Amino acid sequence: MEKIIHPESAPQADPKSNNQGAPAGRVLIAGLVGLLVAVFLNSAALVTDAKRLPDGASRSLALAIWTPIESGASFLGLTWPRAAGERLLGRSEPEQSITLFLEPTEIETASKEEEWLVEGVEEEQESKNSAIVGLAETPESVWSSDSRFELWVVGDSMVQFFGDTFVSLAETSASVQATSEPVLASGLSRPDYFDWPTRIAEIMTNHDPDAVIVMFGGNDAQNIRAADGNWLERFEDSWLQEYQRRIARIMDLVTSDKERILLWVGQPPMRLQGFDQRMQLVNKLYRTEAAGRERVQYVDLRELFTDSSGKYAKYLPDESGKLVDVRLSDGVHLSHWGGEWLSALLLQELRTSPKINELWDR
Amino acid sequence: MLFPTFAFGLFFVVVFVLNWLTRPHPIVWRVVIFGSSLFFYGWWNWRFVILLLWAIGSNWFAGNKIDRCRQLGLQDGIRAWTTVAIASDLALLGVFKYYDFFAVELSNLLGIGTALPLLELTLPVGISFFTFQAMSYVIDLRRGVIQPMKPLDFAVYLSFFPQLVAGPIVRASEMAPQIANRPDPRQVPSAEAFHLILRGLFKKVVVSSWLASNLVEDVFADPEAHSGLDALFAVYGYAIQIYADFSGYTDIAIGVALLLGFRFPLNFDRPYRALSLRDFWRRWHITLSSWLRDYLYIPLGGNRGQTADLYRNLLITMLLGGLWHGSTWNFVIWGAIHGVALVIERSLPIHRIHPLGRWVITFHVVCFAWVFFRADSFSGAWEVLSAIATPSGDTKQLNVGLILLIFSAIGAQFITKSASARLASWMSSRPTLLQGIAFGIGLVAIDLLGPDGIAPFIYFQF
Numbered sequence: 001m002e003k004i005i006h007p008e009s010a011p012q013a014d015p016k017s018n019n020q021g022a023p024a025g026r027v028l029i030a031g032l033v034g035l036l037v038a039v040f041l042n043s044a045a046l047v048t049d050a051k052r053l054p055d056g057a058s059r060s061l062a063l064a065i066w067t068p069i070e071s072g073a074s075f076l077g078l079t080w081p082r083a084a085g086e087r088l089l090g091r092s093e094p095e096q097s098i099t100l101f102l103e104p105t106e107i108e109t110a111s112k113e114e115e116w117l118v119e120g121v122e123e124e125q126e127s128k129n130s131a132i133v134g135l136a137e138t139p140e141s142v143w144s145s146d147s148r149f150e151l152w153v154v155g156d157s158m159v160q161f162f163g164d165t166f167v168s169l170a171e172t173s174a175s176v177q178a179t180s181e182p183v184l185a186s187g188l189s190r191p192d193y194f195d196w197p198t199r200i201a202e203i204m205t206n207h208d209p210d211a212v213i214v215m216f217g218g219n220d221a222q223n224i225r226a227a228d229g230n231w232l233e234r235f236e237d238s239w240l241q242e243y244q245r246r247i248a249r250i251m252d253l254v255t256s257d258k259e260r261i262l263l264w265v266g267q268p269p270m271r272l273q274g275f276d277q278r279m280q281l282v283n284k285l286y287r288t289e290a291a292g293r294e295r296v297q298y299v300d301l302r303e304l305f306t307d308s309s310g311k312y313a314k315y316l317p318d319e320s321g322k323l324v325d326v327r328l329s330d331g332v333h334l335s336h337w338g339g340e341w342l343s344a345l346l347l348q349e350l351r352t353s354p355k356i357n358e359l360w361d362r
Numbered sequence: 363m364l365f366p367t368f369a370f371g372l373f374f375v376v377v378f379v380l381n382w383l384t385r386p387h388p389i390v391w392r393v394v395i396f397g398s399s400l401f402f403y404g405w406w407n408w409r410f411v412i413l414l415l416w417a418i419g420s421n422w423f424a425g426n427k428i429d430r431c432r433q434l435g436l437q438d439g440i441r442a443w444t445t446v447a448i449a450s451d452l453a454l455l456g457v458f459k460y461y462d463f464f465a466v467e468l469s470n471l472l473g474i475g476t477a478l479p480l481l482e483l484t485l486p487v488g489i490s491f492f493t494f495q496a497m498s499y500v501i502d503l504r505r506g507v508i509q510p511m512k513p514l515d516f517a518v519y520l521s522f523f524p525q526l527v528a529g530p531i532v533r534a535s536e537m538a539p540q541i542a543n544r545p546d547p548r549q550v551p552s553a554e555a556f557h558l559i560l561r562g563l564f565k566k567v568v569v570s571s572w573l574a575s576n577l578v579e580d581v582f583a584d585p586e587a588h589s590g591l592d593a594l595f596a597v598y599g600y601a602i603q604i605y606a607d608f609s610g611y612t613d614i615a616i617g618v619a620l621l622l623g624f625r626f627p628l629n630f631d632r633p634y635r636a637l638s639l640r641d642f643w644r645r646w647h648i649t650l651s652s653w654l655r656d657y658l659y660i661p662l663g664g665n666r667g668q669t670a671d672l673y674r675n676l677l678i679t680m681l682l683g684g685l686w687h688g689s690t691w692n693f694v695i696w697g698a699i700h701g702v703a704l705v706i707e708r709s710l711p712i713h714r715i716h717p718l719g720r721w722v723i724t725f726h727v728v729c730f731a732w733v734f735f736r737a738d739s740f741s742g743a744w745e746v747l748s749a750i751a752t753p754s755g756d757t758k759q760l761n762v763g764l765i766l767l768i769f770s771a772i773g774a775q776f777i778t779k780s781a782s783a784r785l786a787s788w789m790s791s792r793p794t795l796l797q798g799i800a801f802g803i804g805l806v807a808i809d810l811l812g813p814d815g816i817a818p819f820i821y822f823q824f
Contacts, residue, residue: 021549022794024382027621030552030798031378035371037802042809046368085810164584171587271482307476314482315466321475323466329485336738 040078043070052193055223055231142355143175143210149359151178152203154196155215155265156186161328162339166213169343173359179207187219188246197246200253204260211356212254213346215265217286218332221278235281243282247289255295263349264290265342268301269312271331276312299349304341363405365614366563373402374618377523381622382547392514392541395622399521403487410486413454414521420450421496422516428503429510440504447500451493458483459490463689488527490686492520494653499534501657508535515541524619528611530629530649537624545623553790553797555620560804561782562613565606567812569771573603575813577759582736585745592759593749595768600736601729602771605633608647632775634728637720638712639704642728654683672708677701692734692743699731725772 022030039046047070050062073079143149151170153163163180170178181203186194196216203209224232224242232239254262264286267279283300290298305326307313312331315323326338334342351357363370377398384391404411424447431439465478499516502508511519511534519537581588581596588596609630616626629649636642643651655664662675677698684697712720730747737743789797 021546021551021790024378024547024550026794027550027552028375028378028382030794031621031801032375032798033795034556034798034800034802034805035375037799038805038809041803041806045809082806082810085807089810160579160583164580164587168584168586313480315462315476315480317475321473322470323476325466331484336742 039069040073040076041082043073044079044082046070052190054190055225143359145174148175148177149173149211149356150207150209151176151211151213152207152209153178153180153182153213153215154200154203155182155213156218157182157184158215158218158265158267158333160184161334162342165336165339166343166346169347175359185219187216188243188250189220189222189224192225197249197253200250204253204256208257209260211261211263211350213263213265214250214254215267216250217267217279217282220282221275235278240285244285244289247285251289251293251296255293258295260295261353262296263299263346264296265299265346266301268305268327268334268338271312271314271327275332297349299346301342301345304345305338363402365611365618366567369405373398374621378621382550385544385547385623388544389514392518396514396517396521399518399523399526402523403521403526406487407484413458413486413489414492417451417454417492417496418517418520421447421500421520422511422513424450425500425503425510425516428500432503432506444500444504448497451497455489455493457481458485460685460689491529491531492526494531494650494686495520495533498531498653498657502534508538511538511541522619522624524615524622524624525626528608528615529647530612530615530626531653532626532649536627540624547623550623551620551790552794553792554786555617556797556801556804557786557789558613558617558620560801560808562610562615562617563805563808564811565610565613567808569606569767570603570610571813572767573599573606573764577764578603578736580759581749582738582742582746585742585749588749588759589755589757590750590752591757593746595760595765597729597733597746597750598768598772599764601634601725601732602768604732604735605630606771632777632779634725634772634775635721636724636728637717638724639700639707639727642724643700643704650683650686654679658682669709673705676704676708680704687735691740692737695740695743696731696735699727699734703727703731 043066046066047063050059050066053059053062070079151167153159153166155163159180159182163182167178167180170176181199183194183196183199186196188196191197200212200214203212220243221234223234224239226232226238226242232242251262251264254260266283266286270276270279283302287298287300290296302310305313305316307316312327314325314327314329314331316326318324318337324337325335326341327333328335328338347360351360363373377395380394380398381391384394400411400414403414424443427443428440428447431437431443462480462482465480469475469478499508499511499519503510515538516534518541519532519534522532522537525532577592577599578596581592582600585593612626612629616629619626627649629647631645631648633642633645636645659675659679662678663671664675665672678701680697680701681694682697684693684695684700687693687696715723733746734740734743737746789800792800
């Protein structure tokens, strides 16, 4: 049998630490009571977090646990301290941020076909010779340091890794003002988490940018809640139609002004094969939707971020042949160099329009 | 499995119960703790568990051989098995952490492009921590300062989940007696543990996350777009962020271990009150700096020999200490700055400088080094420093709240230990149930004050 020792007699015991302890059973009860108190006081936030989870067993389980607790806590008046705290900190209450994007919009999309994998889309896109070449031929589109060419970059966490670099690069022209707005873990599948159509509509109304760059998809390969409240299984036909409708809505919102252009950035290759396949599927949707629109340019990143065998690579040779790490160790996001490469590519795409090109040639 | 998550809370409640129920049965208890630790580690990626098992098996086997050779007086055998074990540990680190870095650097040096194959492996969480613990075990066996551990004891020691992924780096000499001897189940230091867990969560969820998401990340992502004042405070902010992040993890780890009847060594002792770099390294990541001292600096010669030898030993130790953190030149530069600063400090009569001056110099040297530690690249670090050196533009990020947070966090370094101990002591004099309720309220308050979404602990990547 082992010898029982007092914890404080163990090596490295801090002589100033308290010497009082309690029986393990009592500590367990105290800990459980503490967790129970935390769960009840925090139940509204727990329900909010559960609602944000991707549709599936985890979400259902979390909601099944937290919802009745939240009801009970609310009945007992235990949710007000958290709500009061939120108000004191000037935050909206958790429930207020959960507004499902259910607006049923009829949008004329380029692809009415049942087949979402449109044959020849790539060729069609290429035949457009860049959607932005003919931009800004009108007198209003002459920009200067007083009336600057305004650029917005929006999207999920991918934007966080190149947005600021792109902004700096774009603003090397005094006639350009660029803004980057990434929202982590966001996308088009879960407007209940972050409602991009509403936000993009706000940006269009309040800032009227000349060009917009969007990048979504990394968080979108999950079930979608349709307008009728039902969940649509990922990549089933109904999901594909709904997702494509959401892509179309973003494209329509941005190009509602006939002077404005949109660069839709596709997902780069991913290290994990399954994730990469899913991203290739959403890329095809973006490409398909962009192909039929005059002022939308799909930007393919696969060539930029694959090695000579066409596969994902963390390290790639730059122009001088020197190997640089272009991806982060998570196999998803872009590194500092990857962000620079993408920024350069996006600027190059923008500069295919002679008028826009002038901005950096002055 | 991250500490500040519901999944960990659930996991820990189960482990806590099993721990104290099975403690009277040594074998069952060891199996339970070892199994729990593997589950905890496998939560990230089950493939990593194989690596951990390899580290456990190979080091225990080599340790046993070292002990056998010691008993037989076979010095060559001791040396050979120690070399094998350390080579195996370094190979593990080399393959997963350093191979690509050196292959890329060599390729660029020779201009051979992609001729050398790259592994592009995912870095297993905590590999640097458990391999260092494993190496300390075999080296201590070789030195004869510890006895070999039984296989299950060693498995529990190396895999023990509270310190597995981000330290503290606990020595076998500290853990073995605690594994072998049963703590008193009537004396679980709950108040101290709850206090440490809440303190750690506050540091991580509130201080570190706020500074990261409201100041540091934006400025380091694009230093040129920010004013000099923004950049300067982002560097101060990062100094606080990394301290709050890492020491927060350590506080939680120590608190969790206390609830299971283990006491870990101190890992941070208010490092930003240091009046010299030497003092800083006695207070920052103490278990790593003492590891480097005992297993690298002293074997290199330590303070013995000529002054030049001492300086060389310091520089080598700090350079390798930098490389331990990651396979980029920025970490090497970070280590070099500390090495050079330590050499300069030893060669100058710094004791003549007023303590306030020494504090200002020490703090700013540490912050200067943090720029390289945090930046993505050398050019990124240079941009931050350039932004500070050429103050211009309006501040975009700074606000009164952030400034107050940074100064309060620095000020908190000067609070005496006894003040913190008094708080824990006061808590311990309250009924246990009240401690639990206070713990629960504390959890809610921390969650309320923290920003949405908590990033993984910084030191997980090392």
